[in-house]
Amino acid sequence: MERIALRRSLQIGCLAGGGTAKTCSSPLPIPNGVVDVPPGSKLAVNTKAEYRCNTGYQLVGVAERFCQMDGTWSGQEPYCQAAFPTTTCPPLGPIVHGEVTVEAGPIHVNTRAEYRCDIDYTLIGDKERFCQLNGTWSGKEPICHDANADTCPAPPPIANGAFDIAPGPIVVRTRIEYRCNAGYALVGQKERVCQLDGSWTGTAPVCQVSCPRPSPIANGDISVPGGAILPNTPVQYSCNPGYTLIGMQVRLCKADGTWSGTEPFCQSGTGPRNCPAPTPIANGDVDVPPGPLVANTRVLYRCNAGYTLIGPSERLCKPDGTWTGAQPVCQSGSGPRICPAPGSIPNGAVDLPSGTLVVNTRVQYRCNAGYTLIGTMERVCQPDGSWSGTEPVCQAAAPSPTTCPAPGPIANGAVDVPPGKLVVNTKVQYRCNAGYTLVGMTERICQADGSWSNTEPMCQGQNEQSTQRQ
Incomplete structure (x- = not known):
């Protein structure tokens, strides 16, 4: 049966200069043993605690501990371990390029074996091993490694990056650190270590194309994720109160390390929303009113004598600074009916056939990576010189969540x-x-x-x- 005895007395310790030393609390009891201390919950400096074990157990660690000036007990708490039976361990064999020394006499529990290597060889593993209760030796047999030879092979180079390694033999615990060239980000472990078995921890990382951090915009903000900006990573633009975003709200990092679209800007909510001057048309004119081309400004198109206008006769400046519709064309009255070139779409492209866009010519729309086409993919030139359907748009697709590779196993x-x-x-x-x-x-x-x-x-x-x- 476990028995705990406590003897208590009251002591007060004084420091030089008149200060009072901290006191210690009673030490915790130990299983299968006894702690002898003076009575009281606060024990003065230099108070001694004595540890002893019950019959059939022996103490492992210090038998005495003392209350210290900082209110803690000296040393580590010992424990009571079952008394060793008459177990023996088998003799240890020699090691190549080294030797093992075992204490003289029978190899009983706790008998120690010490390993050392010849000159120019380094011990890899446990320097000491002990005979255990189950009749086996603790740990594993170490090896003596040639101090001038590599333990691990030189790691292979990585594309678009490099690694740093100390000069000399690549021995156990040699570390390599990877880095990437400008414009690339490291994906994977930055550091690997040479292990006892001659292999490197983990797997080699890769250097993946990354985009530069976008520049800040005046009177607005950009939401950018932390860390490296890898392909398909979105950034979102917003404006301060009183300002309107002109341009794309979301841009994506592309596979070539550039950003999709063009940088938007924040325009004062009370200021004019200007459009660029419309492009002149061949064989016709554009009537543009004087002054800034603000939102809702109207421009009119007309053709020279002998030509017919194909497309809208007027276009309006939109609040986002672009013109409505596609630019019309002036077509000869005696020639075949043709359609104007369809306008480009943000975050996408229009595939046009070569030559004149005559009746029944088909054009196809597609979106950049990370965007989804909303609307019809194909439009047809009609007999009246207009395109069928309405112009589609490219909408940012929800980015797929980033995942990490499975971590490699660790030895032991x-x-x-x-x-x-x-x-x-x-x-x-x-x-x-x-x-x-x-x-x-x-x-x-x-x-x-x-x-x-x-x-x-x-x-x-x-x-x-x-x-x-x-």
């Missing part, structure tokens, strides 16, 4: 990955096998650029020694 540990797609803000958890400690972050998060936050952690053996060359 595991990664807990949730089911389904690894979308932005998905979290993965890292943990280590028994006898190993996680070095690094326990959690990583999928970021908007398709990479994982932080760097991949590693599981380190409790007695593992660093062998990375400086």
Whole structure:
């Protein structure tokens, strides 16, 4: 039965200069053992706590701890471990280019074996191993590695980028750091580490085309996601109160690293919404009123004698600074009926056949990547010189959510990955096998650029020694 005994007394510690030292709270009891301390809930500086174990158990750690000036107990809390049976471990074999030294006598529990390597060789793995209760040795047998030879192969180059690595042999824990050329963004792990088995952690990242951050606009704002701006990433423009956006509200990063469309601007809500001067027409004239071409300004088209106007006879300046309809043409009265060239559409294109646009000529509309066609895809030149249907528009498509690649496994540990797609803000958890400690972050998060936050952690053996060359 577990037994805990506490002896208590009241003490007050004084510091030089008249100050009063902090006191310690009673230490916690330990399973299968006893902590002897003076009575009282506040124990003065230098108060001693003595630890002892019940029959059949032995103390692992310090037997005494003292209350310190800062109100904490010295050392680490010991624990009581079942007394060792008469277990023995098998003798250890030699290692190539090194030797193992074992304490003389029977190899009982806690017998220590120490490894060391010949000159010019580096120990990779545990320097010490211990005989365990189950009759096996702790850890794994280390190896002696040629200090002048590579452990891992040189990593292959990456397109549109490079990596930095320290000169000399590529030994365990050598780190490489990747970077991309201007105009490219790193997708994947920025850093990889040479492992004991001669492989690199993770997978090589890629350098993907990225767009420059768009310039700010006067009297407005741009909503831009954080991190690298990869193809199909949208940015959204808005204007301050009292201003109107003239142009595209949304632009997309294109596959060639440029932005779709043209940059919009914010125009004062009380100022004129000017249109550009209309283009002159062959064999005809455009009547343009004097002064600024503000919203609702009307222009009239007419043809010279012997020519017929094909298209609208008038066009209006729209609030967004563009003209209604398509520009008309003046056609000879004796020639075949033709249609005017259809106007271009924002965020898309019109495929025109070569030659004159005569009756029954067909034109097709298409949209840029990231946009969806709203309206008819095809229009036909009609006998009256107009185009069938109405002009379609290209509407921004909802961007698909960014996903991250599955994180690679870690040596001597595991990664807990949730089911389904690894979308932005998905979290993965890292943990280590028994006898190993996680070095690094326990959690990583999928970021908007398709990479994982932080760097991949590693599981380190409790007695593992660093062998990375400086």
